[in-house]
Structure formats: C-alpha cells, structure tokens
Amino acid sequence: MFRKLLIANRGEVAVRIAKAAHDAGIATVGVVSSADLGAPWTEVMDETVCIGGPSPKESYLRMDAVVQAAVQTGCAALHPGWGFLAENARFAALCEQNGVTFVGPRPATMDRMGLKWPAKVAMRAAGLDLTPGSDGLLNDVEEAVAVAESTGYPVILKADAGGGGRGMRICRSEADVREAFPSARAEAIAAFGNGALFLESYVTGGRHIEVQVIGDGVGGAVHLYERECSIQRNHQKLIEESPSPALTAEQREELGARAANAAASIAYAGAGTIEFLADPDSGRLSFMEMNTRLQVEHPVTELVTGVDIVREQLRIAAGGALGFTQDGVALEGHAIECRINAEDPSDGFRPTPGTITTFDVPHDRGPGRVRVDSHVTAGETVPPYYDSLIAKIITHAASRDEAIETMVRTLEGARIEGVATTIPLHLAVLASDEFRSGEYDTKSIPGWPT
Amino acid sequence: MSARRERIELSATRDGDEIVLAAPDVGRFTAALPKGSALAPGMVAGTLHRLGRAVDLVVPAGAAGAVVSDAPAAVMAPVGFGDALYRLDPAGAALHAIDDAGAGGDLDADATVLRADQSGRVWHSPAPGDPPFCGPGDALTEGSPVCLIEVMKTFSTVPYRSAGGLPERATVVRWIATDGADVQAGDPLLAVERA
C-alpha cells in the first residue's frame, strides 16, 4: 500500500479521504488554497501545501500546481475526490506521467466515458439499454427527422464532441429538427471541429437511479447495488437513499448484475457510478452516463453494504485485487442521506457564506444509527468561493420507515447556527406523502412548493 | 511571444518595517540570493521549478531593499504558495509604494497603459487598407490583438495582456503610438480603462 497520499480536494471530501487513508496507515498531504489555509478541517492532514489563491482556478483547478505539490512532498498517489479535477483525464495522465498514481480509472477510460457517444456505444455493447434515438451518428437532416418521427417528440440533438451545451437542441416538431440540425452542426464544427450529431428522445421527469460499481482494472467488477437520487433541485441532488423504493428485489439484482458486467467489459479500475434514467411511463431503465469518480452520496451505499468505498479505491489503485466477491456483498437495511448546504431555502437557495457559530448534530435519536460526514466545526467560516455543502447526514436502519424516522429526529435535533441551511427543506420533503410512499421523481421536490 | 523563461512576480507585503517577498506559486525554489543582497524591482531573485519547467521570480515594483533573511538550506527547497522567501530591510524611498493592503495591491503606477514589449514599427491594421485591430471604445480581453510590431520584416501580433496591473477586461481610450510609429521596448502603445 502507498505510504503517502495527496488529497487534491478540500472540505468534506478531503476529510473523508483522509479518514480512509489514516485507517489504512497512509500519511496524507492536503493541498489548500490561501482561503483554506489554516482552516480547522485541514488539521486532519499530516501535511498541507498551499497551492494558490482563493478561487478554484487559482488553486484547486491548477493541475500542474497540484501535481507539483504531490511530487515535492513525495506522495506516491493522489486522490482527486469529486468535482475540481476528479474527472479530468488530462490531469490523471499528468499525474501518471510524473510518477504519481491517480486513484481512479485509467485516463483513457475517463476519456471514453466523458464523451457522449463513445460512452453509449461501449455501454450498449455491454448490454445496457440506451434512451431511444439514433443508432449512431446522424448522416443528414432527413435521417434525423426519420429517427425523431419513430421515437416521438420531444427529442434532443446532441453534438458527439465536447460539452457545455454547445451543439445541443431540444426539438418538439419536425420543423424544429429541420431548423436545429444545421445550426447545431455548424455550432459543433466551430467549437469542436467535428459536426457529428446524434439524437435521442428527450425525457423529462423520470427517476434517477444509479449503481455503484468497483472494478479491478483487469476485467473483474462487482456492484454495490443502487442509489435513488431523484430528489433534485436544478440537477443538484438533495436526498439520496439506498435501496431505491422503485425497484423490486428481482429488478435490483438484475440491474446490479448488468452494471457490474458493463464495468467489467471496459476493464474498469476503481469506483464508478453508472447512472440510469427510469422512464416516467414505462419504468424502463436506460443508461445516462458513467461517473468515473467517488460520488458525494457514496455513504448510503457504504452503510447498507458495509464496504468502505474509499478504502477499496486505494486498494485497487495500489495494484491490489478486489477485497471481496459479489457473493460477499449483502444489502442490509436502508440508508438515507441529506445534503446540508449553507443555502437559504426560504430565499431562493441563496448561498449563505459566513461563520458557523454552532454546529451540533445528535447521533442518538434512534431507532437507526447516524453518520455525519462533515468538515465543519463551530467557529468555522464558510468561504464564498466553493460549493456550499457543509455536512451530509446519513441514517441507517432496518427499514426505510425507521431510516426516515431517524433522519427526521436527527434533523429536528440538529443545531447549526450562523448560516442558513437546507434543513427546513429536508424536513418538508421527509414529511411529504410522496416521499413517505416512495412515489417521487425528478420533476418536482415533494413537500416543497416550487 | 514569450521566448524568454517564464517570469512571475513575487508577492510583496509589509510586515512592520520589513517587506516580505512570498512565493507566488508552489514548487522547488532555487538560485536564491544570499543574505545581504540588494534587491530592486525587476530583478530576478531565484527560480521556481514546477514539473518540467522553470519560472523566474521577479521582484515587484516598489519592493527594494537588502535581504535580511537566510536563504533556504536546501538547494531545491520545496515551497508553497505564499511562503515567505525573502525579508527585506527596505531602502528608504521604495517603501511608500507598498500599501498596507499588501499583495495584489496596485504596485504599478501605469496600470492603464499598454506598453510595447519590443522595439519596432507599430501598425494598427493587420494589412494595409484593412480596418485597425482596435480603436477607442473597443473592448479588449486577454489575447485580443492590439496591433502589429514590425522588426526586420517580421511582423508580430501584440496581444492584450492583463499582466502588470492592467484589468482583465479593458476598453480602449486612445492610441498613444500612431500608425507606422517607431517605438522602443517599454514605450506606451495604447491607453485603456477598466471595462
């Protein structure tokens, strides 16, 4: 196992990774921006190196500075966490090139899964369903119209290359397609030098269900069942749970096995998440994308399976085999996670940076147990430069009802003062009939008026 | 055209009577000047190695004085952003230029003038008869072409750079160097203001 690990992230995830590293006997080096220099959470690191100014592009996003910090502190490996550089294949390649093992999949896997069509092709070949649409890239507008007619409107045209919404068009009629096709193509050519487009059915609503997988990099992979992430606001997940209330036991086993098989087929290395969209009408699960990193919501999976996902990531990065087989993975009970953000839900979710005067989350409000993943302590200032996540509260109990009950009691007992938080939102959702019954989707936030 | 070694300015702050020059980046610090050296703005005071590259560290405007701190013991000392590399006993007059706001403070009195970084003949348009690259009221951002400079029948495009205190987004106020004028390195080309 590595002797020393650089954690290329900040806040909650940096603390989470440091914990796994210490448990495995690995020394840690944290990189920090000047805004985070000396923050209480950095004390969990054995060493810290300041790599630049407060804004992410001056520090956490500077790949050469991060790798230089790893090199000059003698780190053997680097964990990118999530966000920032976590899915940047160029960064992963730069680490490897300079002798620092990147804790994550191979850069080429990240490339492939980062490109829309290649990812879909690979996953379709591995047996996953895709959203109905064109069978590959479109030759011309007539083909686009024909495909749109057969899938039904609305449809979305997407550029094969690049991202950022460029070359993307939602079309609600044939006239839309005819108008959008040339402009989307021109936009894609201008931006990426590649005007290839594909088209798929544009689904609104539906449920977001994702499967946690872990691969050994040489063709072995296991799954750790699914997470239900349909409680979202502007595509930001708020509450996640495992298992999903939408799947039967049989569907669950089948989905997990297919996802593990898909990960194995690309010789996936480390932890990854395969995201599916459950069609609002048919319930059919189609592949959306694969995230090639640790997810924010990984703790719910850890609680129901007992697997330390970060520990497994480190084990595989160091050339080890999987620590267990699929047969060794059992799903026990139910877990729910609420993301506590420093945002004011009563004021349009305005971020509320500032100093946290009180931070107290009870751990003893049973029937289930409570895990709090946070980097925050009382007296800490939430800087305005980064995302607003200050804590994740995860409850685990024998049943879904008990897990909800534990969460409600814990949130009611929590005292976080100095900044506004999203706790009122969570309580409203948890009290709603839709959430209680498990009948919810990504379209609206149950219990919360829009 | 940055054909010389990349340079970045040390950041200067005042600490009591002394000036502290801090590392502007993470890396290995080398070629440190010894205790007692006299530093003046524009001087190269060491080199920072970052991956396969070396960057020269330049003393910023307004920071001058004698080094009173010891050079690091190691030849290739690992440093972080903001680590103090030199403490200076300021040489009288230079001191006032550093305000208490410290690093990032406006150390450049000519922040609103874009200067030529090479000598040559200035051309406002990409080719004779073409409209000029920019004129009063036009917006400039990082990389916007400003003019051509001709030296020995070679034409280089001068891009707008926000370095040296110029704003990231600027508006052209007026041309200072006329079309076809001969300029020396450091001569003003263009007056701009923050957009």
Add this chain to the structure above:
Amino acid sequence: MAHVPLSPIGRPRDAFLDEASFGRYREAMAERTGTLEQRRDEIAAGWGDKYVQRVHQKGKRTARERIEALRDEGTPLREVGTFVNHGVSFGKLKSPAAGVVTAFCQVAGRWTMVIANDNTVASGSWWPQTPEKIERAQEMALRLRIPVVYLVDCSGLFLPEQSRSFPGRTGAGHIFKKNSELSAHGVPQIAGVFGDCIAGGGYMPIISDRVVMTEQAYMVIAGAALIKGAKSQHLSSLDIGGPEVHVHQSGCADARVPDDDAALALIRREVEKLSTPAVDFYRHDADGADPFFPAFELDGLFPPDHRMTYEVEEVLARLVDRSLFWEVLPDRGKEMVVGVGRVNGLYMGFVANRQGLIEDPDGRDGKKPSGILYREGIAKVSAFSRACNDDGIPIVWLQDISGFDIGVDAERQGLLGYGSSLIYTNSTNDVPMFTVLLRKASGAGYYAMAGLPYEPVVQLSTPMTRQSVMEGRTLAIAAFNTKLDDDFEIVTEDPDERAEIEKGMAETEARIEGDMDPYKAASQMDTDEIVEPSELRAWLETLAEAAYQSSGSRRIKNPRIWSLHDLAALTEVRG
C-alpha cells in the same frame, strides 16, 4: 530521473488568437486546402472513368480498389508521392501520381507500405520518376522495418520515355536492388500479381517472400510479342509466364488464386502471420490520447502572410497527446524549441523554430528575430538530435526557418562549424526522422533541420510551404547587388536605369515565388507529400506507430535510461 516530466502546454485558442484573426487565417488556409483536396481527387481519378471501366471489364479491380480491399476498415490511408509528375506532360499524356500509388496502409493491424501500379494510367506502366517514387516508398519501409505489399499490374516501362527511367542510378533496375536490400534486412515483402508483369517488372514481385498470382497474371522476361514463333504456336504471355508455369513448374510464385479478391484476402492472411506489432508495448503502459487543444485549429493558427509570426508552442500543443510536453534545455538557444511529447502514446522528439523576437542580451534592445539559427540554438539542436538518436526516440522536425544567422559575428563564432556538427549528427543518425515543412524552409536552415537531402524517412509539406535557397526578395538583392547601396536601395539616379533595375528585381522575385510552389517541389520529389496543417497530427500518429511497430529492429531505450535526462539534469537551473 526516470519520469518524463511532461507538463501542460498551450492555451485555449481564444486566449491568444481572436475570433476574427482565426477566421481570416482559416479562410485563407481553406482556399489552399480546397485546392489541395481538388488536386488529390483529380489524381485519384487516374485517367478517368473510361479506364476504370476497362479494368472492370477484364474482371479486375483498380489499384485504389485493391488498396481499399486490403486496408483495415476505418483506418486511414496515408499516401506519399501523390504529386509526383504533377503538372508534367509526356507528349500529350499525363501520368497522375506517376502511375503508382504508394501509401502507408494498415493491414491486419500492422502498418505496411503498399506499392500499387495504377492500372488506370497506361496499364500501370512506369514513367520517368515512377521508379524513383517506388524506391522512395521502399526506402521508407526499409528505414521503418515495416512490411511491403506490392500490388503488381504493370506493362513495363513507358517506352517513349525509356531513356529517362531506365539507365540511371535510380533507374527502374534500382527497384530490384531495393527489393534485395529489404530482403537482406529481414523486412517482409509480399507481392500480388494481378496482370501484366513484363521484363524488369518481373523481378519486382519475385524477390518477395510470398508471391500470389491471379489467373490473369503473368510474369515474363519477355512477352509473347518478342518470342519467335509465338504467333504460329498461338502462345500468349499468359501461356508463357502465367500461374500454370510459375506456381507449378518454375516455383517463381507461391500461390494461384482465381481473382483479385482472393489474392487480396490471401495477402491479408499472410500479413496476419507476421509478428505482433510492438506499438502498445512501447507506449509504456500509457494509452494514446488526442491533443487537449484540438488539432483542427491548426488550419487557423498560421497567418497567411509568411512574414507574420505565430506561437510555435501552440502548434506543438495541438500535435502531442493531451497537450503535454517536456521542453528540454528551455533556457538556451531560445530560437529553437526542443522536447518530447507523446503521439498516440509513443514518445517522439520535436524540434521546432520559434517565431517572432527572442531575448538577445548582446543585441539591439536585447532582442533578436527567431526563425533563424544562432550558435546556441544549433548546439542545442545537435545535442538533442544526438540524444534522441542514442535513446531511440524518433525525431519530428517542424521547420519554419529563414536560414542561419549571417554577418561578421556569426562567422567569428564559427557557425559554419556548429552547423557542420549538426549536419554530421543528422547525417549519421539512424533513428527515424520525420521532417515537416510548416512554412519557410530556406537556405542552410532547411539542411540543418533534416530537410530532404538528409534523408528523413518522410518529409511533409503544407500548402503554405516555401522551399528555397533564399526568399525572392533576398535573391533579387543578391542578383542586383552591384546596383544597390548599403541599405539595398538602388544607387542610380537615372530614371530609365532605375526602372530597368526595379523591373529586373521584380521579375527575379516573382520567378522565385513561383518556384516555391509546394506542388512543384512535390512534383519533382523535393518533398514527399503535401498535407493540411490540421491533418498533421493524424499523420504523426501513423508515422509514430510505424516507427515503433517492429521490436528488435532498432534501439528503443526505455525512458529510465534516456541520455536526454542527463542533458536536462546538467542544464537545470540550480543557483
């Protein structure tokens, strides 16, 4: 230090080149690449549909159709020598591509050099320069140790021009010497004979390790037309030298097959039996990846006016994997950039000319123009070239150079000597070298940077390449030197004489400009191929893979033991 410390290079295009300039540059380049594409299409059409139909009527495929059938699906074909004989007429006849297609072609996952007589151009006969084009392709394969596939369908020399293609040092017979050299060096050769193969042509296939003949193929020292009594005995050339004779009686061929398709399938199977490509092994556990800054932007980075500058780092950023590059000796000889990057995962050395002004502590204003070789730059390039050769890192030379520094100081510094050292280094290197003439390739700079006379494995030009001893203006000055003063202004005050000198200088300049046309160079085989700047990255991928395909045929050091690290360590700034 065993790591190859690549670091990020380049910036997003809009950070150094505004939209309007990029658009203008791209438009100007599009005009040139449009011409290039149009000419490629014309050449690919051979003598046209009529001749394609004739081939089809015989139940045969055209040369290009054969290559299509041979090549792995979805892989690129990299033709070399496309423009040989372009614009040249022999009587009323033209010889598109000199009547032979030579190309890097991937077969069964291996890069091969395919040499295919174009049976739509005078039945695949050999024109002046056809032998030289074939020999050049053989030479490329020999240097890279990649298999050669001959698709033979050749009625012999184009006889009206035989004196220009038969007797000389590189006349047709030299092809067979090259066949022999390839064989002597263990480079596999496979030949398919699809039709005529007369006289000297008969030797081309049979030195090959495998020879397959279709039922329409024959190989003869002399055809029926020259055999006494052939007519009365109703003997055809096929009777004299067809598969019946050569496969079964003489043993000059190995296999007979009914038709073209069967022959091509058999050749593919033979290539499959060759040793597995070592390319992936030499990636040293990395994967190939595209440049982070896209290669398509290369078409818009070069100002159309060759006197205008650009940033060569941005060109490099669009050629190497993930735009990661290790610049070696960055502080010395700054008119040159030398360093290492990966191309499709494979390490390649790069030598490129900086443009614009560079620091010169001794010079006026402390600046001097680059695109010129000075003493330190020459020394740096020599040392880098030697190190790459020693380490087995193929070298890509990216030329945009006006020549050597001149003047009293330059001579006193001994630039002739430093230049000779570089010439010696490049002349004796055995690592594969690839030369790209991005724009200017002038004077001794063209030689010093491994121009064609120094036998790079392949030399590519772009549609804006200008090869010359000197630029037109300079040559005009030299030619009219006696009439000019110190500032190169015309001395005489006599208006008539002035006008005459001005006219003469303008004419000289115009003639030289015309001669710098890259198509003219390619037609004369002064460069191997003309490619679009945005195609360069893809070309380098092919060349890199070809250079690393054969294990055991050349020294390829692992990066731990590169001498390049020594150079870097010894010049690191330490203080």
